[in-house]
Amino acid sequence: MRKPESVIIDLSPHFEIGAKQALQNTQLRRNMGKATQTIRAKRAAVVDEMQEWESLRVAGQRIKDEVMRNLDTYLIQLEAAVQRAGGHVHWARDAREANQIVTQLIQRAGAQEIIKVKSLTTDEIRLNEALHVAGITAIETDLAELIIQLANEKSSHILVPAIHKNRAEIRALFQKAMNLPDLTDEPQQLAAAARRFLREKFMTVTVATSGANFAIAETGSVCVVESEGNGRMCLTMPDVLISVMGIEKILPRWDDLGVFMQLLPRSSTGERMNPYTTIWTGVHQGDGPREFHLVLLDNGRSDVLADRVGRQTLHCIRCSACINICPVYERTGGHAYGSVYPGPIGAILTPQLVGTAHASSLPYASSLCGACYDVCPVRINIPEVLVHLRGKVVAEKQATIQGTLAAENIGMKAIAQVFRHQTLYEAAQKSGQLAQHFFVTDGYIEQGPGPLASWTKMRDFPAMANQSFREWWRERKHNDKDKS
Amino acid sequence: MTKTSRDDMLARIRAAITKGNPHTVVDGRDVSYDMPADLDMATRVAQFAHRVEEYKAWVGQCRSADIATVIHARLVLRNAHTMVVPMDVPANWLTGDITYVRDNQLTRQEIAACAGVITGAAVGIAQTGTIVLDGGATQGRRMLTLLPDYHLCVVRASTIVTSVPQAFAHLGRIAPTPRPAYTFVSGPSATSDIELNRVEGVHGPRTLDVCIVTDW
Amino acid sequence: MKIALFITCFNDTIFPNTGKAVVEILERLGHEVIFPEAQTCCGQMHFNTGYQAEAMPIIRQFVHTFSAYDVVVSPSASCTGMVRDMYRLAAEVHHDMVLAEAVDQLAGRVYEFSELLVNRLQVVDVGAYYPHRVTYHPTCHSLRGIRVGDAPERLLRAVRGIDYVPLTSSSECCGFGGTFAVKNADTSMAMLGDKIRHILDTRAEVCVAADNSCLMHIGGALHRQRSGVRVAHLAEILVAQE
Numbered sequence: 014m015r016k017p018e019s020v021i022i023d024l025s026p027h028f029e030i031g032a033k034q035a036l037q038n039t040q041l042r043r044n045m046g047k048a049t050q051t052i053r054a055k056r057a058a059v060v061d062e063m064q065e066w067e068s069l070r071v072a073g074q075r076i077k078d079e080v081m082r083n084l085d086t087y088l089i090q091l092e093a094a095v096q097r098a099g100g101h102v103h104w105a106r107d108a109r110e111a112n113q114i115v116t117q118l119i120q121r122a123g124a125q126e127i128i129k130v131k132s133l134t135t136d137e138i139r140l141n142e143a144l145h146v147a148g149i150t151a152i153e154t155d156l157a158e159l160i161i162q163l164a165n166e167k168s169s170h171i172l173v174p175a176i177h178k179n180r181a182e183i184r185a186l187f188q189k190a191m192n193l194p195d196l197t198d199e200p201q202q203l204a205a206a207a208r209r210f211l212r213e214k215f216m217t218v219t220v221a222t223s224g225a226n227f228a229i230a231e232t233g234s235v236c237v238v239e240s241e242g243n244g245r246m247c248l249t250m251p252d253v254l255i256s257v258m259g260i261e262k263i264l265p266r267w268d269d270l271g272v273f274m275q276l277l278p279r280s281s282t283g284e285r286m287n288p289y290t291t292i293w294t295g296v297h298q299g300d301g302p303r304e305f306h307l308v309l310l311d312n313g314r315s316d317v318l319a320d321r322v323g324r325q326t327l328h329c330i331r332c333s334a335c336i337n338i339c340p341v342y343e344r345t346g347g348h349a350y351g352s353v354y355p356g357p358i359g360a361i362l363t364p365q366l367v368g369t370a371h372a373s374s375l376p377y378a379s380s381l382c383g384a385c386y387d388v389c390p391v392r393i394n395i396p397e398v399l400v401h402l403r404g405k406v407v408a409e410k411q412a413t414i415q416g417t418l419a420a421e422n423i424g425m426k427a428i429a430q431v432f433r434h435q436t437l438y439e440a441a442q443k444s445g446q447l448a449q450h451f452f453v454t455d456g457y458i459e460q461g462p463g464p465l466a467s468w469t470k471m472r473d474f475p476a477m478a479n480q481s482f483r484e485w486w487r488e489r490k491h492n493d494k495d496k497s
Numbered sequence: 498m499t500k501t502s503r504d505d506m507l508a509r510i511r512a513a514i515t516k517g518n519p520h521t522v523v524d525g526r527d528v529s530y531d532m533p534a535d536l537d538m539a540t541r542v543a544q545f546a547h548r549v550e551e552y553k554a555w556v557g558q559c560r561s562a563d564i565a566t567v568i569h570a571r572l573v574l575r576n577a578h579t580m581v582v583p584m585d586v587p588a589n590w591l592t593g594d595i596t597y598v599r600d601n602q603l604t605r606q607e608i609a610a611c612a613g614v615i616t617g618a619a620v621g622i623a624q625t626g627t628i629v630l631d632g633g634a635t636q637g638r639r640m641l642t643l644l645p646d647y648h649l650c651v652v653r654a655s656t657i658v659t660s661v662p663q664a665f666a667h668l669g670r671i672a673p674t675p676r677p678a679y680t681f682v683s684g685p686s687a688t689s690d691i692e693l694n695r696v697e698g699v700h701g702p703r704t705l706d707v708c709i710v711t712d713w
Numbered sequence: 714m715k716i717a718l719f720i721t722c723f724n725d726t727i728f729p730n731t732g733k734a735v736v737e738i739l740e741r742l743g744h745e746v747i748f749p750e751a752q753t754c755c756g757q758m759h760f761n762t763g764y765q766a767e768a769m770p771i772i773r774q775f776v777h778t779f780s781a782y783d784v785v786v787s788p789s790a791s792c793t794g795m796v797r798d799m800y801r802l803a804a805e806v807h808h809d810m811v812l813a814e815a816v817d818q819l820a821g822r823v824y825e826f827s828e829l830l831v832n833r834l835q836v837v838d839v840g841a842y843y844p845h846r847v848t849y850h851p852t853c854h855s856l857r858g859i860r861v862g863d864a865p866e867r868l869l870r871a872v873r874g875i876d877y878v879p880l881t882s883s884s885e886c887c888g889f890g891g892t893f894a895v896k897n898a899d900t901s902m903a904m905l906g907d908k909i910r911h912i913l914d915t916r917a918e919v920c921v922a923a924d925n926s927c928l929m930h931i932g933g934a935l936h937r938q939r940s941g942v943r944v945a946h947l948a949e950i951l952v953a954q955e
Binding site (some may be wrong): 019027063064065068069071072073076078079080082083084085088089098099103104105110148154156158201204207208212214215217232234240241242243245246249250259265268271272274275278284285287288289290291293294295297299300301309315316317319320321323324478 | 502503505507509510511512513514516518528529530531532533548550606609622624625627640643658661662663664665666670675676677678679680682683684685686688693699700701
Binding site (some may be wrong): 017028029032033036060092095220322340341344345372376377378379380381382383384385387397400401403405406407408423426428431432433434435438442445457459464467468470471472473474476477480481483484485487 | 715720722724725727728729730732733736748750751752753754756758759760761762763764765766767768770771774799802807838853856857868884885886888889890891892893894895896897898899900901902903904905915930933936937
């Protein structure tokens with residue numbers, strides 16, 4: 014159990030509490046419902062038109078599996094290739110170290126302001142806050158990230174971070190921050206306002222940070238996938254570019270992009286291809302930044318790598334298809350997960366990065382419906398990992414006195430003992446049949462005792478039958494024997 | 498500090514690999530997957546044109562003798578009087594009463610002041626309606642197709658491939674050393690953050706004209 | 714054919730009629746049903762809630778009880794899924810390769826009821842008569858877990874007199890999810906609300922599924938709301954006759 018140096022969660026989240034609140038937010042429910050339904054339909058359309066989709070998913074899974082088995086080799090290969098192309102490579106064991114490296118690079122460049130392409134990894138390590146402490150202003154250039162930044166909020170979706178905001182709210186933010194009192198709430202107008210505001214920054218700011226969708230070990234190339242063009246601006250205009258990348262984002266060969274650049278756009282925004290993708294290698298003479306730094310980040314990923322069942326989590330390409338299809342996320346939104354990574358992927362990644370003890374409610378934030386596994390472009394068996402992590406949560410709790418004495422633990426252990434033995438099981442059935450009489454009306458229990466109470470608060474519970482199946486079976490056998 | 502971190506990280510990773518390797522052995526090196534049926538040239542061009550159009554770009558087709566005419570007509574239609582042009586775009590593409598500014602180490606302000614940019618392309622992808630720029634012949638540096646608000650792109654039909662994997666394989670084969678920077682363009686810039694309405698043109702050219710040269 | 718019945722703990726205790734229906738249908742089709750009485754539970758509740766060490770003896774009990782039989786049937790897609798999809802992993806994680814071997818031998822012989830009928834016994838029309846308006850909810854385990862496909866629907870459509878109405882957004886989870894229904898009751902109910910709405914929109918009298926566990930959840934709300942709609946296991950429809 015590791016205490017997180019970098020906290021990518023706000024507190025040890027209690028999903029149930031956050032969810033309960035969020036469920037009552039009618040605007041959130043409406044926005045989330047509409048948004049996820051729209052993205053789902055778009056994804057389904059572009060996936061259904063590809064007969065080769067399933068074979069691509071398998072290819073994606075196998076490539077990522079190979080990466081994880083040989084991660085050290087590929088990282089070394091990537092480092093050499095980046096250096097050959099004139100770039101610099103830094104290794105950061107955790108968030109603190111990564112923030113230190115980035116801060117120092119920016120200070121060396123003499124910049125007090127930087128522009129950022131959206132990067133979940135930099136959110137994970139809380140780069141902006143670290144820079145702020147060092148007196149450096151980080152300006153988010155993705156429209157949604159800009160909105161979140163101005164609102165001083167946290168993102169609620171990895172692809173569409175401002176999904177919980179409507180246009181009236183956004184207009185209010187822009188009016189204030191950009192000093193545009195006459196701004197309307199037309200999406201076109203709002204986008205135009207953001208464009209003008211940021212243009213000035215793109216033309217003048219000398220340092221940019223980005224994340225990376227993929228990095229190719231064979232060639233040292235780094236790939237950033239985007240829609241708006243702010244990525245291209247940040248990757249091309251400044252003098253110095255610093256990319257922070259989780260170590261798992263590596264792909265072995267250039268040709269592997271042929272697989273992943275089919276899987277990612279269709280899975281994330283439901284397009285055949287996203288508007289802009291930039292793939293650069295080190296520094297290019299007379300074209301783009303003259304200085305490039307790649308920061309390789311661990312921050313708990315090697316722990317995930319060490320877990321036989323959990324390792325597949327590292328295959329994630331951050332498409333958000335699982336988030337968009339999740340019936341839980343659709344209703345609770347992202348904030349209830351209390352983590353940079355929400356939804357199904359968040360429920361398995363966050364506990365593994367920070368330790369299951371620090372995110373013990375997240376593996377339970379799922380009905381195990383499996384819809385996420387069906388849409389994952391790299392075939393991460395999310396339900397399997399969820400169940401695996403639940404095992405870790407329970408084992409950790411049972412190692413404490415408090416956990417051992419908890420009602421759930423005692424109850425589950427007792428039931429397990431009963432289920433091991435036919436005689437105990439049948440005896441429990443019998444006593445249940447007797448004990449329930451007081452609570453049953455017309456075949457239903459509407460106000461249940463003890464553990465049934467949480468169930469019957471919200472719905473009725475069917476009564477146990479007066480004669481169990483096996484009792485009926487024995488009676489039938491007995492009657493047949495009598496007859497013959 | 499950096500060297501120690503590197504050693505640390507590699508040691509952790511190596512230990513983790515041993516500890517967490519799945520039971521089943523999978524060879525991910527020779528990964529094959531299905532590809533869409535290879536289309537003939539005419540179908541490729543048609544599909545490419547159709548899919549680029551779906552992104553709300555203008556698409557036209559012409560023969561190489563008519564490139565200049567088509568370009569000029571588009572510029573007039575777009576009311577674009579100053580166009581920035583890479584040094585190696587052929588002079589015979591550029592006609593009429595338009596100011597063509599060659600990118601002879603222009604400043605970013607000078608580039609941004611132009612109404613648009615004219616370039617060629619390295620590869621087109623029919624499956625996705627994508628244009629790939631690799632900074633090679635007639636394409637220039639990345640800033641050129643980023644700052645102006647209008648991009649007119651001349652795509653040779655013979656460089657249009659069927660699928661994304663084919664495009665990467667081809668680019669890999671022809672890549673010079675050092676490897677250039679690539680820009681994949683699939684329609685004008687867009688955002689759909691605010692209530693998921695698709696809004697075109699946040700940064701980068703909001704207008705894209707594509708001219709396919711059918712006999713080249 | 715000799716077919717061993719795995720009734721499941723909750724069917725045994727709360728929904729014995731489902732088991733009786735399965736027995737009657739299989740006997741009507743000329744098969745012999747065996748009920749190995751040592752059976753208790755598949756261990757899913759414990760395993761999926763994280764009590765995996767506690768689940769292991771229950772899992773071993775199941776494997777031990779059913780290993781001798783060529784065909785095992787269960788009127789529960791979720792329990793069938795537990796055996797076919799999770800038992801192997803459970804054995805591996807607990808380093809019990811003997812158990813893993815036994816699971817490999819057994820898993821392919823365990824069928825959910827509708828897939829037994831349609832895929833193994835090649836029967837779609839079991840001679841049922843049920844003149845009621847009926848809709849069908851494909852549970853997550855039957856749809857995405859063991860993938861029974863359209864077997865249940867084909868069986869239902871072959872029922873004489875039935876007025877079958879498909880359910881809108883049927884592939885969405887009802888919100889049961891085992892202990893999720895209690896641990897995350899609010900979210901569970903929010904999901905159930907939409908499922909109920911779709912069921913009521915069909916104007917069906919009965920909502921059918923291959924899992925009584927999900928039906929407990931759906932039926933519990935339908936009953937609480939005094940909706941006048943009830944739930945029934947697929948087998949209980951298929952057993953109905955003039």
